[in-house]
Amino acid sequence: MKVKIVPSQHAFEVAAGETVLAAAIRQGVGLPYGCQDGACGACKCRSIEGAFELGGYQPKALSDAEREKGFLLACRAVPLGDLVIECPELPAAGMFPVRKMPCRVISLRRAAPDVVIMRLQLPANEDFRYHAGQYIQFILRDGTRRSYSMANAPDSDRQVELHLRHMPGGRFTDHVFGAMREKEILRIEGPYGGFFLRDDSPRPVVLLASGTGFAPVKAIIEAMRERAQRRDTVVYWGCRARADLYLHDWIAAQADELGWLRYVPVLSEPKPDDGWTGRTGLVHAALMSDLPDLSAHDVYACGAPAMVEAAQRDLVARCALPADRFFSDAFTPAQS
Template identity: 55%
Template sequence: MTPTTAAAPPFKITVQPSGRSFEASEGEAILSAGIRQGIGLPYGCKDGACGSCKCKMLEGRVEHGPHQSKALSAEEEAAGLILTCCGVPLSDVVLESRQVTDESAFPIKRMPARVSSLAKVSHDVMVVRLQLPANDTMRYHAGQYVEFLLRDGARRSYSMANAPHTAGGQPGAVPPVGPSVELHIRHMPGGKFTDHVFGAMKEKEILRIEGPYGSFFLREDSDKPIVLLASGTGFAPIKAVIEQLQFKASTRSATVYWGGRRPADLYMDAWLREKLAEMPNLRYVPVVSNALPEDNWTGRTGFVHRAVLEDLPDLSGHQVYACGAPIVVDSARTEYSAAAGLPPEEFFADAFTSEADKAQP
């Protein structure tokens, strides 16, 4: 009779200060285990490339899989920081992540979604609206995202650009009407998914999505003034947060800094200016980094995250919500803390890490 080898017992992962806990199976990364059990740990790429999931390990031992040094340096690892996306526990682990709250634990659902409309709003940005099933409502926070499940097993992540209250839906109607979500998809030439979006995709096409994911959403338990920092299509979740602020009749001061290479990259500039007229506490600072003479640009220039520091050299009393290219998000995180006194726990971020970013050595 051949003896059987018992599976190793799962390790307990505890997240402070929320006190929430979950179990990780043998060989399972902490982030995967957390997502599986509805714990809203922060993350971006899930491939060790962006550093968005980095957090402090208070107790325990973790073994890291392959990752980029820009996401976690040897010095940071020696100081007790880990990447939950590729960190596999070797014991029970206690983490510190102030972004984990009970609020973020909306159930993650997998469902079909029908393309209800396609609108090209710039040369490389498509606004895609998806109709969700009427009988399977997905609850989400303004700022969270969904993942497309592609046929080959690959996934692509896109933020919802509309706040939950705008999603609509009438499950009791005849026929029932499901909610809809808005996505802003930038064309990455050669990218199999975005080539499809900008080429063969048609209305009524059925896709499969999973969500909501992410810890990037408005913290409504604070009255601190807000900086909303976006680059490119990082504006999508910022748009949802703006809609949420308006819906809640928030009196908090909020300033949007939106950066693009050229003015056309600010593809919803007109929408944002309309909101300024409706929301007295909202300000908007567009920033362009590579304007050409024919653009006739007379506004702010340079790096969008630097424009914030020029206007607000003291961020110690603010909250910052940043979304866009990893270089923008990472630079803002570092410089706002070091140069402007922003408390690290008041910086909330989603970095858009493309397949090209992940492929870098």
């Protein structure tokens, strides 16, 4: 079976029982996506021709009205014959091959009471390439997966940095925060995701993060620094209290050094002994009050789904941000 994408006219094969998205990723076709799980709606596209079956999904990812209009979720749609879908494609350079490989934990550092910075060593014989901002998945023994954004720009040491928040009671992060030791071997697969800087835009950049959503923002800043780019960039990082801004000194130092970068930390619940004199409240509200007109910006948002959803809604409706200039990392954050 074949799926054709319009307007690009690209076509690719889909095996029996395979979803449109799985086939696209397998063959390096740049469909947009996030969670791969019917939860985020990032892979939504419209069917123009042909029949398909749609597996289970969350209503917020695809409304009944959208479904009636022919929209589908590529991560859940299994074609029943040839299919034509309407969908914007990611830049061709966006697609690196997805690989599965073992990796070794080389360091675990507690950066905040509930955040660990993990570094992984990838095998020397694997050609693992990714864009700053993309994510990998851990494949656990029972086959379930956990998604984490890479927090460093690709480097020649073949190391990957991840920021993990403890979800008490969750099997994976309980292990990370408990018995996990350096040298442990884990299995990963990636890179995944369409959350990376669009280099073809000259517009100023807003990087909006909450909590450990800072990880891909850090990777993007590192990549921009390496490329000696000059686009005006501002980072808004929202957390609860001062201790949660676990790389505050790092990002503040980057902003001091790089003329094109500004940093605005925002705390929603500063503690009395934080001595906080900076911004308070919701991080996307702080952005809206500073930059009420975002019609000439590109916005990249990553973090708690509630923050990303509110930012998308409000920045487009109230700050004139064109909807196609809001990029978000939409994978379902690991709950365990």
